[in-house]
Amino acid sequence: MNLLIVSDIFGRTKALDDLADYFDDKKIQTEILDPYHRRYMDFENEDQAYREFHAETGLGNYINLLRQKLLGKKPEKTVILGFSVGASAIWAVSHHIEAEPFKGICFYSSQIRNSLEIKPKIKIELYFAKAEPAYDVDAIISKLEINNNVTCFKTKFMHGFMNERSKNFNEDGFLKYREIIKTSIARHLTGSVDVG
Template sequence: MKIILVSDIFGRTPAVESLVADLLDTLDHAEDIDIVDPYQGQFVPFENELSAYRYFTDNVGLLTYSNLLETRLAAQMPVSHAIGEFSSNALLQQPPEQKKPLILLIGFSVGASAIWNIADRFIDAQNQITAIGYYGSQIRNNLNVAPIFPIQLIFPQQEQHFSVAELTEKLSGKMNIDVSKVPYAHGFMNKLSDNYDKAGYLEQVNKIRHQISTREINIY
């Protein structure tokens, strides 16, 4: 299985590298984890979350980030296909053992929202991709997406600018979506965030590790 971590507005940081290290021992090879970030690997030092948000908004934006992720994901697919048009014939030609999910996307904040934005662009890829998205607050602005592949959406206890309860209610019951709330704040998985929560981080890392090691990737 290939894992692709899709970072938040901070980009590729020591905190993201630490998460990679925490997941590595469940994989066969180090190259099984890839990182997608808004700044394409360039380290950008931020004073705080506000400066990171302003830089991301002014220099990248969610639409560009979503398109970047789509391009990177298309390059990782086990068979070639045009972006947004996965070949069902090519999928059927794969050996049975390759029909299990081969790519696990894990996104945080804008990374989760970017995953959501492209979740309907890979036709017939539901057996190739699965995803986990943490506190993707911008999902609320694009509720028309009908994910083709299964995605677990994990939201914080509350958000400053909208009702988490209302959003989860709108998402619940839709095909390929599993929605849950955790008793932590937005950013709890990022060691650079003011809302980082060690207990919450370890709890979720252990859940991800279990899914990877047992290949228990749920299909909703």
């Protein structure tokens, strides 16, 4: 089985490598997709990362990069785990890839609100921040959860809580949701029914 981690605007970092290593075992091969072509970027803050992401890649190109990556994969069970813009890219391709063998796990995508018409072919878990400045989280969840393949969760943490470089990083939230991710991956690996 494969785990493809689709990074946020910070790209590949030591912390993201450590997260990939945490899930890597004999049954699961992990890989990271980032917008900077495997280069480690050392951004001072989120504003700098945001500017660089849009100057170097942009969301449209990141979506295409992910689509090409997934189309090139062997037909093997794969979980696609994304954070922020990575989660937005997963959502954008979720109706272009086949239900088997893929599953998506997405954390705090802000751009999903702009493409609510998408009907994912894959099972996808969406983890939202407790609040977002640009939209009403509860209203978006109510529009998304009518999709059969979508399961929504509202966390009690802010956007970026899984990334230690974010001003909203929360270690307790990170540890809790790292275990939730691990359980979700295991369910996909064994073919168990998702219970959220």
